[in-house]
Amino acid sequence: MYAVDLHAHTRFFHGRxxxxxxxxxxxxxxxxxxxxxxxxxxxxxxxxDYYTPLEPNVDVAVLPGIEITTDRGHVLVVGPDPPAETEPGVLTPGEAVDLAHERDCAAIVAHPYRNSTVRELEDVPFDAIEVNGKHPRSRPLVEELAAERGLPLVGGSDAHYPFEVGRAYTLVDVDVDADRLTPSALVDAIRDGQVSARISRSALDRLLRRGYRAIHRRKGVLEAMEGPTPGVGTPPGEEAER
Structure with missing residues (x-):
């Protein structure tokens, strides 16, 4: 069993x-x-919209991926050979998924209830749907969406700062003869449904969520992410969002 954050960024700024x-x-x-x-x-x-190969890390697996900005929202592509670069807003979600599959990668709906209408597409063969660490209160809505599509849930923090890593993560249930998860084994596990989403409930994470809720409220995107009563659909052993 591996615990992996499937959505993180190596920089806290865009452009330049x-x-x-x-x-x-x-x-x-x-x-x-x-x-x-x-x-x-x-x-x-x-x-x-870009992927740069990085040096292996001796302590944890740094897995290749890219967050593609489609004309309907963001799609995460993870696996052994993600595209090096994509033009923001040019690809459709379907084209992004086709590109991912051509390169032996998994395609995941990113934060489906924030700045995205990708979730409305029923005929695009996504491999999973993300529970995003920046707004876990939307989880019941995401669970319902995943059930309707017959897709597994994965978790990602959407970290732009290192201290955000692990706010949401994915448990990958694979038995491989290696000390770390490989990109190909990750893709196989996602497609086989051998994954599940988890949300961290530490004091720091709860504090961060209150801050992000204030930011999202000002941006006017909070209402779409709120969903049903907090805590509904929370995995056994995890406390309800406070």
Missing amino acids: RRLGDRFDPFGARLLAEATKRRGLSGVATTNH
């Missing part, structure tokens, strides 16, 4: 690509260190 490319290796090391401190076994680097 040249500066970002120089920063990314350092940002990846910070992510890996934060992942280790969280007690997780891996993290996927899913930067917005």
Whole structure:
């Protein structure tokens, strides 16, 4: 069993690509260190519309990925060979999924109730749907959506700062003869439904969520993410959101 954050970024700023490319290796090391401190076994680097190969980390698995900005919202692509770069807003969700599958990667609906209408598409062959760490109160809605589509749930923190890593993560139930999860084994586990989403309930995470709720309220996107009564659909052993 592996615990992996499937949605994280190596930089806390956007734009300024040249500066970002120089920063990314350092940002990846910070992510890996934060992942280790969280007690997780891996993290996927899913930067917005580009993927840069990174040096392996000795402590945790740093898994390849990209967050594609489609014309309907974001799609996470994780696996052994994600595309190096995509043009924001050009691909449709279906084209993003086709691209992922052509490259032996899994395609995941990212934060389906924030800045996205990807969830409305019923004929696109996604592999999973994300429970996003920035607004876990939407989980009952995401669970209902996943049940309707017959898709597994995965978890990702959507971390832009290292201290956010692990706020939501994925348990990957695979038995492989290796000390860490490989990208190909991750893809197989997602497609086989051998994954489940988890949300961290530490004091720091609850504090961060209150801050993000205030930010989302000001942006006017909170209502769509609230969903039913908090705590409904929470996995056994996990406390309700407070």
